[in-house]
Amino acid sequence: MNSTNFHIPNLTIIGVGLIGGSLALALKAAGVVGEVVGAGPGGVDLEKALALGIVDRITDDLAASVRQADLVFLATPVLALASVAAVIMPHLKPGAILTDGGSVKGEVVTAIEPLLRPDVEFVPGHPIAGTEKSGAEAAFATLYQNRRCILTPTARTGADALEQVRRMWQAAGCEVVAMEVAKHDRILAAISHLPHMVAYSLVNAVGSDDRYEENILAYSAGGFRDFTRIASSDPTMWRDIALTNREALLEMMERFEKFFAELKEDVRTGDGQAMFEFFLRSKQSRDAIL
Amino acid sequence: MNSTNFHIPNLTIIGVGLIGGSLALALKAAGVVGEVVGAGPGGVDLEKALALGIVDRITDDLAASVRQADLVFLATPVLALASVAAVIMPHLKPGAILTDGGSVKGEVVTAIEPLLRPDVEFVPGHPIAGTEKSGAEAAFATLYQNRRCILTPTARTGADALEQVRRMWQAAGCEVVAMEVAKHDRILAAISHLPHMVAYSLVNAVGSDDRYEENILAYSAGGFRDFTRIASSDPTMWRDIALTNREALLEMMERFEKFFAELKEDVRTGDGQAMFEFFLRSKQSRDAIL
Numbered sequence: 001m002n003s004t005n006f007h008i009p010n011l012t013i014i015g016v017g018l019i020g021g022s023l024a025l026a027l028k029a030a031g032v033v034g035e036v037v038g039a040g041p042g043g044v045d046l047e048k049a050l051a052l053g054i055v056d057r058i059t060d061d062l063a064a065s066v067r068q069a070d071l072v073f074l075a076t077p078v079l080a081l082a083s084v085a086a087v088i089m090p091h092l093k094p095g096a097i098l099t100d101g102g103s104v105k106g107e108v109v110t111a112i113e114p115l116l117r118p119d120v121e122f123v124p125g126h127p128i129a130g131t132e133k134s135g136a137e138a139a140f141a142t143l144y145q146n147r148r149c150i151l152t153p154t155a156r157t158g159a160d161a162l163e164q165v166r167r168m169w170q171a172a173g174c175e176v177v178a179m180e181v182a183k184h185d186r187i188l189a190a191i192s193h194l195p196h197m198v199a200y201s202l203v204n205a206v207g208s209d210d211r212y213e214e215n216i217l218a219y220s221a222g223g224f225r226d227f228t229r230i231a232s233s234d235p236t237m238w239r240d241i242a243l244t245n246r247e248a249l250l251e252m253m254e255r256f257e258k259f260f261a262e263l264k265e266d267v268r269t270g271d272g273q274a275m276f277e278f279f280l281r282s283k284q285s286r287d288a289i290l
Numbered sequence: 291m292n293s294t295n296f297h298i299p300n301l302t303i304i305g306v307g308l309i310g311g312s313l314a315l316a317l318k319a320a321g322v323v324g325e326v327v328g329a330g331p332g333g334v335d336l337e338k339a340l341a342l343g344i345v346d347r348i349t350d351d352l353a354a355s356v357r358q359a360d361l362v363f364l365a366t367p368v369l370a371l372a373s374v375a376a377v378i379m380p381h382l383k384p385g386a387i388l389t390d391g392g393s394v395k396g397e398v399v400t401a402i403e404p405l406l407r408p409d410v411e412f413v414p415g416h417p418i419a420g421t422e423k424s425g426a427e428a429a430f431a432t433l434y435q436n437r438r439c440i441l442t443p444t445a446r447t448g449a450d451a452l453e454q455v456r457r458m459w460q461a462a463g464c465e466v467v468a469m470e471v472a473k474h475d476r477i478l479a480a481i482s483h484l485p486h487m488v489a490y491s492l493v494n495a496v497g498s499d500d501r502y503e504e505n506i507l508a509y510s511a512g513g514f515r516d517f518t519r520i521a522s523s524d525p526t527m528w529r530d531i532a533l534t535n536r537e538a539l540l541e542m543m544e545r546f547e548k549f550f551a552e553l554k555e556d557v558r559t560g561d562g563q564a565m566f567e568f569f570l571r572s573k574q575s576r577d578a579i580l
Contacts, residue, residue: 148509150509183502187509190496191510191514192514194492195492195514195518197550197557198488198492198517198550199572200553200572200573201549201572202488202546202549203575204549205484205545205548206481206485206575208549209480209545211476212473212477215579216477217575217578219438219440219477219478220579224482227519229516229576230516232573232576232577233569233573234573235566235569235573238569239569243560243565246557246560250558252495252499253550253557254554256491256492257551259492259498260487260488260491260547260550263490264543264544267533267540270536272533275528275532276526279490279529281494282490282493282494282497282521283490283521283523285494286518286521288505289507
């Protein structure tokens, strides 16, 4: 890799699902990658990834998968990241760069940095992209187009490694932003983790209403379907996120509860003016990001 | 109108916005309507509706607008329906059919039925369709394709009038279902009114987090945008719905709060297994309506 003509001769992706697979496809489409090795415990997904041309070679031997890698992208569920990092650490090339795509950065950084060899770089990252689908067959080359990728360098992160990972995500189509670990986790708790908790709760609340012979969800029109699409997201992934970003998530869940309780009180007392202002304020915030 | 060849010679639509305008366009496309008159207090919207070919004639004189009408469709915000019905009642033709598209049926029926002349029919209805947009310029002919329309006939509703309104919505593309007023209001509280309250609260909760220099909503990816789209819905319309379906809505808001509190407790205690089961149950319900 050099700084004028960005190229990754050997890339290893551990966890070739939607996130890892889409990065491989995007970098291949951009022509900035040599051989892409797919690794991980997911036997079926690896075979699919190979068959779909997402990766060039697969292996379930994590150690072997990284020996030639210039850059290793960890795209497993959040709670598996550190154990994977521990397994591969002795087998990385000197100068190799490790990066990840975990949706939570604080616990990941805390768990991985103590494991790092002095001659290995680690750049914590998080591409803010995804769909409710998961698995290699859900991957597509344009997932990251016009999405933001947040990198959260620490005191341990080398400037050149940061720049390489920044260029990788730019090549994949992202606008790359750097910020502190804690700020990332608070922002994601607000715009992503809280909404998922709300969506899961909403579908369970509505689905628990068993007074009807028919499935009342079948009456739902576009609004409810779009609104609850994220409740189809992978339960394991979201369990890991909720466990690892607990503090920031709890704060946002409590904030949401206060607003919801305020609105419920307006409904209970029939305060139309207060409701109107509540709805209008929300509409204005929402319209501003259209 | 006769039962073999369905046709509405003179249709008046009061409130030519997304709902009223789209019905006019759908019935014109289906070739089942003669002259369509647009009426209501909304001067700008009426001019737009005429310019866009949604209606053939417009007037802000409600009495004049209904004198020739075989069928009158009321598509104003819910709280305006009864006052409009009161104004037009003396001017309807004998045998005219009045119907509405209000999202709440209990209060509408209670308010309108006492106003009815013996020679006028009323068929309460609700097409479950819409977008977060409002106004005549948002109307389109296919809004109702493959949507459900719920009719809530009462003891006062004549069988022939019910059949005519059923055929009108079928011509517009709907699958028509009849059910009791109270059941309609409970189901809609669950699948539509509650989700809107949740979306408005979510956007306000996230938007109130002012610790950041930048607008953190700008970091949001597809999930949050889709999820909060309904928070852009018309505040007046939703104030009216919350005021008129208060009891059923409050019950659902409390049900949602219980589920959300259960999940928050799982997050607080770090109960990964309980979270996983909560998320999985939601995913299974949601996937069943894909």
